[in-house]
Amino acid sequence: MQALIIIGHGSHLNGDSSAPVYRHAEAIRRAGVFGEVRECFWKEEPSMREVFDLVEADDVYVVPLFISEGYFTEEVIPRELGLAGPAPSVTAKLGKTIRYCGPVGTHPSMSAMILRRAEETAGLSHDEARRAGLVIIGHGTERNSNSSEVIYRVTREAAAAGVFGHVRAGFLDQEPAVGQVLGEMEERRIVLVPFFVAEGWHTQETIPDDLGINRPAVSAVTERDGRTIWYAPPVGTFPEIARIILQRAREAGADVPDEVEIAERAGV
CATH class of the missing domain: 3.40.50.1400 (Rossmann fold)
Incomplete structure (x- = not known):
């Protein structure tokens, strides 16, 4: 057995x-x-x-x-x-x-799942997505350099897919911080996808609070400073x-x- x-x-x-x-x-x-x-x-x-x-x-x-x-x-x-x-x-x-x-x-299908989360959450047309930005949020850590490698890999793969006009990675516990990345992006429409396993403390509270966007329980979309920001559920909750x-x-x-x-x- x-x-x-x-x-x-x-x-x-x-x-x-x-x-x-x-x-x-x-x-x-x-x-x-x-x-x-x-x-x-x-x-x-x-x-x-x-x-x-x-x-x-x-x-x-x-x-x-x-x-x-x-x-x-x-x-x-x-x-x-x-x-x-x-x-x-x-x-x-x-x-x-x-x-x-x-x-x-680290499974090869992760970048496709991230894009699927972004597309399902924002519901943008092909042309709208090409003018929008995507930020993939990773936890990161200074304790092990390997932790961020998968985040950068899926970011490169998502960018190469050509669905979104601009794709970047941002982190909670290492540079570049997700708030910094969000602030540097010029797009008026931005989708945030947490590359996390679960709806937990970080995804439900710390990330939205730190970024000044709605918590998931309130709304998946935030209108702020002339921008529309969508915040997707974490990838690990896909069946x-x-x-x-x-x-x-x-x-x-x-x-x-x-x-x-x-x-x-x-x-x-």
């Missing part, structure tokens, strides 16, 4: 932070691919340190529902789980073979993320059906 562990960040400040982890895990259970599917978190219960005690299978796949190959996926998770190293790695522990997979956020979790496990050797069968089983 094979087991899947999905790791989320979690939060003590906002209960919505863990919701996508549970939602995607439930979709995967419906697909019936794994005998066991478990959720665990860095900032919530069940914690990473106890999750292996909850798993009976000997063949275990660990997929981090995180955006980047950075501080958490390369340092915190391997340390907390006692793994042999960052992904891809295989660890023999507690009579189990544990395969640590790459994070969801299709469940399929990407399964693809990450398949890449590590899990017996997982193809995408069509998964979609039919899980309804994603």
Whole structure:
């Protein structure tokens, strides 16, 4: 029997932070691919340190529902789980073979999902989008330089797609700050897409408050200083993320059906 562990960040400040982890895990259970599917978190219960005690299978796949190959996926998770190293790695522990997979956020489909979020939120015509700006918001960190690499990659890919006239990246915890990027953009129409996993403290409170735009619970659009600014939901809440979790496990050797069968089983 094979087991899947999905790791989320979690939060003590906002209960919505863990919701996508549970939602995607439930979709995967419906697909019936794994005998066991478990959720665990860095900032919530069940914690990473106890999750292996909850798993009976000997063949275990660990997929981090995180955006980047950075501080958490390369340092915190391997340390907390006692793994042999960052992904891809295989660890023999507690009579189990544990395969640590790459994070969801580095999957090649992310730039297309970001553009889809932007287009769905703003509802601009092709010509309007070509005259508009897109800002992809990443968390970033000074603790690990790899954290921002995926943000810059999806920004380049989104720009190359030619949907929006101007595409830039902005960060919460490193330069360039998202507020600075927003201030430098000349477009009258701008779409902000948080490249985050969940609707949590940052996406619902700190980002809109710092930028002086409406919180998501109020409105997705803000009219300010002659500009129209749309603020999209985070990318990680797309239902299709469940399929990407399964693809990450398949890449590590899990017996997982193809995408069509998964979609039919899980309804994603």
